[in-house]
Amino acid sequence: MAARRIYRGAWIEVSTEEVSLPNGRQVTLDIVRHPGAAAVVPFLSADEVLLIRQYRHAAGGTIYEVPAGKLDAGEDPAECAVRELEEETGYRAGRVEALGWIFTTPGFTDERIYLFAAYELEKTRQRLEDDELIELVPVPLDSALELIWSGELPDAKSSLALLHAARLLGKLA
Numbered sequence: 815m816a817a818r819r820i821y822r823g824a825w826i827e828v829s830t831e832e833v834s835l836p837n838g839r840q841v842t843l844d845i846v847r848h849p850g851a852a853a854v855v856p857f858l859s860a861d862e863v864l865l866i867r868q869y870r871h872a873a874g875g876t877i878y879e880v881p882a883g884k885l886d887a888g889e890d891p892a893e894c895a896v897r898e899l900e901e902e903t904g905y906r907a908g909r910v911e912a913l914g915w916i917f918t919t920p921g922f923t924d925e926r927i928y929l930f931a932a933y934e935l936e937k938t939r940q941r942l943e944d945d946e947l948i949e950l951v952p953v954p955l956d957s958a959l960e961l962i963w964s965g966e967l968p969d970a971k972s973s974l975a976l977l978h979a980a981r982l983l984g985k986l987a
Contacts, residue, residue: 816832817832818831825848825884826847827846827847828847830845831843831844844922845922846922847923847924848884848923849887850884850891850928851883851884851885851926851927851928852885852891852895852927852928852929852930853927853930853972853975854895854898854899854910854931854975855913855930855931855975855978856932857931857932857935860983861954861956863954863976864881864951865879865880865950865953865972866879866881866902866950866951868948869947876947877968878951878966878969879967879969879971880971880975880976881895881903882927883897883898891915891928891930892910895907895910895928899932901940901941901942902940902942902946902948903948904938904941904950905932905936907932907934908933908934908935908936909932909933910931910932911930911931911933912929914928915927915928916929916974918970929971931979931982955979955980955983955985958976959985
């Protein structure tokens with residue numbers, strides 16, 4: 815497999831790769847290499863979660879999400895989830911529970927996002943980065959699920975994290 819780097823940014827790399835498929839066909843693919851990320855559903859209580867409304871330039875405005883962020887080199891995904899939760903919301907998790915992981919868009923990137931639920935939250939201090947414009951939105955879990963069904967929460971990682979958390983709590987079959 816031959817690869818040619820097209821671009822290397824602060825945390826992604828784009829390359830064009832000559833690939834041999836399982837059927838023997840040779841193709842050229844553009845691939846975005848990503849270090850991975852973690853996303854976390856923060857539970858304020860047994861039936862209330864903390865969503866964020868964050869400005870996303872690429873999405874064309876402000877969208878609902880769960881806190882999430884990129885893995886640092888060698889960072890454990892659970893540690894990343896705890897760090898991002900505190901930075902973006904100002905809450906520290908007493909415990910986190912793994913919900914699984916997803917590929918975001920496997921047609922062109924290897925990005926993997928690890929999903930978590932966070933419990934026993936303790937208020938600390940929000941530490942936003944320069945590009946983060948975040949509003950905290952506490953909502954009942956059922957209302958968060960309704961935001962998914964209505965299309966008001968179109969973010970895939972957040973939707974899947976909330977669905978996994980709801981299933982874990984017996985709210986979905």
